[in-house]
Amino acid sequence: MQRLYQTLIMAKELTSREENYSQWYNDLVIKADLAENSAVRGSMVIKPYGFAIWEKMQSVLDGMFKDTGHQNAYFPLFIPKSFFSKEADHVEGFAKECAVVTHYRLKNSEDGGVVVDEDAKLEEELIVRPTSETIIWDTYRNWIQSYRDLPLLINQWANVVRWEMRTRLFLRTAEFLWQEGHTAHETKEEAIKETELILDVYGDFAEKWMGMPVLKGVKSAKERFAGAVETYCIEALMQDGKALQAGTSHFLGQNFAKAFDVKYVSKENKLEHVWATSWGVSTRLMGALVMAHSDDNGLVLPPKLAPIQVVIVPIYRKQEQLDAVTEKVDPIINALKAKGISVKFDDRDTYKPGFKFAEWELKGVPVRLAIGPRDLENGTVEVARRDTLEKEVLQMEDIEEKIAHLLEQIQENIFQKALNFRDENTFRVDSWEEFEAKIEQGGFVWAHWDGTDETEQIIKEKTKATIRLIPIDGKQEVGKCIYSGNVSEQRVVFAKAY
RNA sequence: CGGGGUAUGGCCCAGUCCGGUUAAGGCGCCUGCUUUGGGAGCAGGAGAUCGCAAGUUCGAAUCUUGCUACCCCGACCA
Numbered sequence: 001m002q003r004l005y006q007t008l009i010m011a012k013e014l015t016s017r018e019e020n021y022s023q024w025y026n027d028l029v030i031k032a033d034l035a036e037n038s039a040v041r042g043s044m045v046i047k048p049y050g051f052a053i054w055e056k057m058q059s060v061l062d063g064m065f066k067d068t069g070h071q072n073a074y075f076p077l078f079i080p081k082s083f084f085s086k087e088a089d090h091v092e093g094f095a096k097e098c099a100v101v102t103h104y105r106l107k108n109s110e111d112g113g114v115v116v117d118e119d120a121k122l123e124e125e126l127i128v129r130p131t132s133e134t135i136i137w138d139t140y141r142n143w144i145q146s147y148r149d150l151p152l153l154i155n156q157w158a159n160v161v162r163w164e165m166r167t168r169l170f171l172r173t174a175e176f177l178w179q180e181g182h183t184a185h186e187t188k189e190e191a192i193k194e195t196e197l198i199l200d201v202y203g204d205f206a207e208k209w210m211g212m213p214v215l216k217g218v219k220s221a222k223e224r225f226a227g228a229v230e231t232y233c234i235e236a237l238m239q240d241g242k243a244l245q246a247g248t249s250h251f252l253g254q255n256f257a258k259a260f261d262v263k264y265v266s267k268e269n270k271l272e273h274v275w276a277t278s279w280g281v282s283t284r285l286m287g288a289l290v291m292a293h294s295d296d297n298g299l300v301l302p303p304k305l306a307p308i309q310v311v312i313v314p315i316y317r318k319q320e321q322l323d324a325v326t327e328k329v330d331p332i333i334n335a336l337k338a339k340g341i342s343v344k345f346d347d348r349d350t351y352k353p354g355f356k357f358a359e360w361e362l363k364g365v366p367v368r369l370a371i372g373p374r375d376l377e378n379g380t381v382e383v384a385r386r387d388t389l390e391k392e393v394l395q396m397e398d399i400e401e402k403i404a405h406l407l408e409q410i411q412e413n414i415f416q417k418a419l420n421f422r423d424e425n426t427f428r429v430d431s432w433e434e435f436e437a438k439i440e441q442g443g444f445v446w447a448h449w450d451g452t453d454e455t456e457q458i459i460k461e462k463t464k465a466t467i468r469l470i471p472i473d474g475k476q477e478v479g480k481c482i483y484s485g486n487v488s489e490q491r492v493v494f495a496k497a498y
Numbered sequence: 499c500g501g502g503g504u505a506u507g508g509c510c511c512a513g514u515c516c517g518g519u520u521a522a523g524g525c526g527c528c529u530g531c532u533u534u535g536g537g538a539g540c541a542g543g544a545g546a547u548c549g550c551a552a553g554u555u556c557g558a559a560u561c562u563u564g565c566u567a568c569c570c571c572g573a574c575c576a
Contacts (some may be wrong), residue, residue: 037567041566041568093575097575162576164575164576165575166572176576225576315534315535318534349534351534351537352537353535353536354535354536356536358536361536372534382535
């Protein structure tokens with residue numbers, strides 16, 4: 001019936017996960033043509049194939065934001081330095097990683113190059129945005145006067161810069177692409193509701209589109225966004241047992257409204273500060289996507305986000321045979337396209353089928369069809385699925401129906417597989433010895449914590465594990481802190497993280 | 499930002515210790531023929547101011563100094 005066609009050939013091309021997980025990731029991002037390093041430290045070039053995936057993510061998320069009442073806008077890249085000193089926690093959080101523009105002109109140097117023109121020093125230095133709260137809240141002050149102007153629900157797609165010491169393609173780059181939502185509300189309750197709504201949007205996107213199961217919760221005070229009252233997050237588990245924060249949604253309270261003096265007149269004719277939220281996901285999701293599903297043969301993409309969902313490889317010797325195959329393939333392409341499935345017919349004459357198989361596998365195309373003389377004779381087509389590496393020969397009738405169904409199955413299967421992996425690597429522990437062992441092993445560890453920064457810090461120093469989140473609807477369960485033995489009201493999730 | 503490593507055609511790399519003809523090999527690329535159901539074979543060909551900049555020397559891929567980028571480990575952070 002079905003047979004596996006996995007070969008060992010790929011091992012020569014790609015480091016295996018077992019051998020060196022981070023090397024595997026680096027190799028994969030480069031070899032699957034997603035991105036490469038650029039001439040500037042920590043900055044990457046996102047290549048067309050990688051960008052196509054990001055564009056799909058953008059388009060889906062953008063639709064979800066609009067469906068929940070948000071509008072897009074664009075705020076500037078540069079932020080006056082003075083804005084940064086207005087919200088104390090925020091400054092402290094970002095000051096150490098800001099790129100600063102000090103001059104606005106170059107001039108020719110004696111050796112034929114260019115140098116900064118010292119005469120063109122800026123009156124006030126500009127910060128390249130690490131995030132846009134400050135410039136946005138400075139702007140909102142003018143936009144908001146009455147309760148009638150609320151809620152203000154804005155999102156922007158932008159690049160931001162955080163001068164990171166250590167960078168990795170997609171996971172942590174000095175410049176990255178993201179969306180940042182910034183909303184203003186009349187009441188605290190409404191703002192919290194918004195924060196939670198977006199967390200659900202992120203969770204749905206991760207699970208239904210990326211096929212990546214996530215835990216939802218709030219951050220501990222130590223892990224909270226600088227300037228937030230509460231940070232909500234989604235956390236996913238990567239195949240090496242490390243957690244990855246995939247999205248955050250912040251309840252900002254009135255911190256920024258107060259810092260930037262954003263007030264509205266209520267129905268009762270009282271002057272009040274507005275309540276705020278901000279939330280974002282970034283190109284880091286690309287890294288999450290790669291690590292969540294891919295294998296030693298290359299990328300495994302969820303059909304819903306794959307730029308190419310089906311690739312068709314013709315098998316032939318002579319031109320006449322290619323013509324005959326093409327004749328059969330054309331209606332299949334049309335039928336698939338009519339169902340909204342993206343198809344590529346790989347009729348390059350310069351590569352052999354075996355090479356093409358390996359290449360599309362590396363690039364994670366969910367379904368591959370191969371059609372050759374044998375199929376023409378039998379009215380069949382060979383169908384291979386990327387997630388399980390199985391292939392089978394199917395009758396050509398209603399092939400588009402079968403493929404559409406298969407794509408759904410693949411989407412479901414990779415989610416299940418990731419979910420099973422997470423279940424197998426989730427532990428409840430009640431002793432320090434067990435805690436250390438499980439953290440070392442990797443995975444999510446549910447354990448009691450006494451709620452103090454001190455304990456959290458010591459645990460981090462001893463085990464490198466951090467509190468990934470405090471579950472939102474976690475069962476209240478009284479216990480003893482894993483480290484201090486003090487009383488705890490619920491378990492929190494620990495893991496080593498990216 | 500601290501410690502360690504690396505940089506030689508598009509890619510992987512030999513040569514560097516101990517300076518001395520034309521910088522070797524593999525992959526890829528180009529041309530031709532044969533091939534095409536799991537990364538094809540043969541023949542011919544093109545492609546390198548040896549990361550960048552100074553210095554030492556009759557002579558530098560090789561020695562010295564500075565700079566830049568990348569990788570690994572730590573601190574920091576999404």
